[in-house]
Amino acid sequence: MAATRPYANAYDLLRESGLRPTRQRLALAKLLFDGTDRHVRAEQLHGEALADGIRVSLATVYNTLHQFTEVGLLREVIVESGRAYFDTNISDHHHFFCENSGELRDIPADQLAIARLPDPPAGKTVKRVDVILHLADLED
Amino acid sequence: MAATRPYANAYDLLRESGLRPTRQRLALAKLLFDGTDRHVRAEQLHGEALADGIRVSLATVYNTLHQFTEVGLLREVIVESGRAYFDTNISDHHHFFCENSGELRDIPADQLAIARLPDPPAGKTVKRVDVILHLADLED
DNA sequence: ATTCTATATTAGAATTATTCTAAGATAGAG
DNA sequence: CTCTATCTTAGAATAATTCTAATATAGAAT
Numbered sequence: 600m601a602a603t604r605p606y607a608n609a610y611d612l613l614r615e616s617g618l619r620p621t622r623q624r625l626a627l628a629k630l631l632f633d634g635t636d637r638h639v640r641a642e643q644l645h646g647e648a649l650a651d652g653i654r655v656s657l658a659t660v661y662n663t664l665h666q667f668t669e670v671g672l673l674r675e676v677i678v679e680s681g682r683a684y685f686d687t688n689i690s691d692h693h694h695f696f697c698e699n700s701g702e703l704r705d706i707p708a709d710q711l712a713i714a715r716l717p718d719p720p721a722g723k724t725v726k727r728v729d730v731i732l733h734l735a736d737l738e739d
Numbered sequence: 740m741a742a743t744r745p746y747a748n749a750y751d752l753l754r755e756s757g758l759r760p761t762r763q764r765l766a767l768a769k770l771l772f773d774g775t776d777r778h779v780r781a782e783q784l785h786g787e788a789l790a791d792g793i794r795v796s797l798a799t800v801y802n803t804l805h806q807f808t809e810v811g812l813l814r815e816v817i818v819e820s821g822r823a824y825f826d827t828n829i830s831d832h833h834h835f836f837c838e839n840s841g842e843l844r845d846i847p848a849d850q851l852a853i854a855r856l857p858d859p860p861a862g863k864t865v866k867r868v869d870v871i872l873h874l875a876d877l878e879d
Numbered sequence: 880a881t882t883c884t885a886t887a888t889t890a891g892a893a894t895t896a897t898t899c900t901a902a903g904a905t906a907g908a909g
Numbered sequence: 910c911t912c913t914a915t916c917t918t919a920g921a922a923t924a925a926t927t928c929t930a931a932t933a934t935a936g937a938a939t
Contacts, residue, residue, distance in 0.1 A: 619905095619906065619907085619914095619915065619916075620906085621905075621906070621915090621916060621917080622905085622916095622917095623916085623917070624916090640896095641896085641897080642896085655917085655918095656917065656918050656919070657897090657919095658897090658898080658899085658917075658918070658919080658920095659916080659917055659918075661896095661897065661898075662898095662916085662917085677817055677818065677819055677820055678817065679817055680817055680820070680821060680822065680823040680925075680926075681820060681821050681895065681896055681897085681924095681925070681926075682820065682895095682896080683820040683896085683897090695857075695859065695860065697860075697863065698866070704860070706857050707857075710855065710857035711853065711854075711855060711856060711857055712853070712854035712855050713851065713852070713853055713854065713870075714852035714853065714854040715850065715851060715852050716851060716872070717835075717846050717847075717850035717851055717872075719835065719872070719874055720835065720837075720844070720874070722876065722877050723837065723874040723875065723876060723877055724874065724875055724877050725872045725873070725874060726838070726873045726874060726875040727872075727873040728870070728871075728872055728873075729869070729870070729871045729872075729873065730853075730868070730869070730870050731868075731869045732856070732857075732859070732865045732867075732868055732869075733865070733866045733867040733868075733869065734859055734860070734863040734864065734865060734866060735863065735864055735866040736862065736863060737862050737863055737864050759885095759886065759887075759934095759935060759936085760935085761886090761887060761888080761934075761935070762888095762934085763887085763888070764887090780925095781925085781926080782925085795888085795889095796888065796889050796890070797890095797926090798888075798889065798890080798891095798926090798927080798928090799887080799888055799889075801925095801926065801927075802887085802888085802927095820896075820897075821895095821896070821897075821924065821925055821926085822924095822925080823925085823926090880939100881938100881939080882937105882938080882939070883936100883937090883938080883939090884934105884935100884936100884937090884938100885934105885935095885936100885937100886933105886934085886935080886936105887932100887933080887934070887935090888931100888932080888933070888934085889929105889930100889931085889932075889933090890929100890930105890931095890932105891928100891929090891930105892927105892928080892929080893926105893927080893928065893929090894925105894926080894927070894928080895924100895925085895926080895927090896923105896924090896925090896926100897922100897923080897924080897925100898921105898922080898923070898924095899920100899921080899922065899923085900918105900919100900920090900921080900922090901918100901919105901920105902917105902918085902919100903916100903917085903918075904915105904916075904917070904918090905913105905914105905915085905916070905917090906913105906914095906915080906916090907912105907913100907914100907915105908911105908912090908913090908914100909910100909911085909912085909913105
């Protein structure tokens with residue numbers, strides 16, 4: 600097995616990313632990279648860790664999520680002011696965001712295409728393209 | 740003059756939107772809808788109002804920006820966690836966001852096209868399509 | 880014009896998400 | 910085994926925003 604790296608051992612993952620494999624990073628990596636695509640909030644991951652008996656502070660969860668994002672293991676998705684999600688799916692794709700439930704869902708890359716990108720202003724590069732489709736309940 | 744409604748009298752604007760034209764709403768509307776496209780933050784608009792000698796509280800600025808957004812006079816743009824901009828350009832368009840300077844800039848509608856939109860999940864409609872191109876300084 | 884009532888506005892407290900701080904712990908090189 | 914750079918920590922601090930309950934005001938009804 601290998602494919603999209605379905606379980607590349609948390610230890611190796613950290614090693615390859617140049618992050619010291621500490622107890623809490625290992626534990627959080629295991630929770631995050633379980634092979635499924637996850638959209639996590641810091642507070643929520645902290646809860647999961649505690650529930651698993653892992654002693655880790657919320658500050659460390661924030662630090663770790665940001666470090667993972669820096670080395671490209673995660674992608675941060677901003678949907679509302681004061682609400683950051685971290686996406687374990689780092690492939691090229693976009694998101695549905697349901698304003699009623701607060702749920703974030705992946706849109707597969709092949710279902711949304713950007714036809715034309717504008718040139719960035721001089722001296723800048725486009726670092727990231729975020730597309731969010733805000734959903735609302737259909738009522739009649 | 741009329742075109743895109745370049746100065747449709749703040750009073751009428753509020754009236755047509757079903758908002759009671761109070762002193763502070765009128766003043767804020769005048770600051771916001773001056774004919775140019777603006778990207779405003781609440782704190783900043785509050786500062787401008789005070790500088791103009793308009794007595795208004797920050798809470799009212801927040802209330803007003805949200806009310807204007809609800810009736811379609813403004814559009815809220817989220818770029819980073821804990822950072823909301825209100826855009827006076829409510830036509831269909833997208834944004835560049837420079838992470839270094841915090842500057843938000845319009846991308847004209849004709850410079851970015853979405854080729855294909857996915858179907859929303861059952862029972863939902865796509866309420867808004869947000870595209871943000873994150874910019875970073877080009878260095879070498 | 881005056882009165883009245885629903886809606887606005889206010890200051891300040893409260894909340895939420897996040898970052899900072901400075902002290903103590905630990906991975907792993909030597 | 911020791912040492913040091915890097916982590917982790919609890920709790921304080923910050924930032925943006927929302928809430929609260931009291932006061933003010935627009936505009937309809939008198």
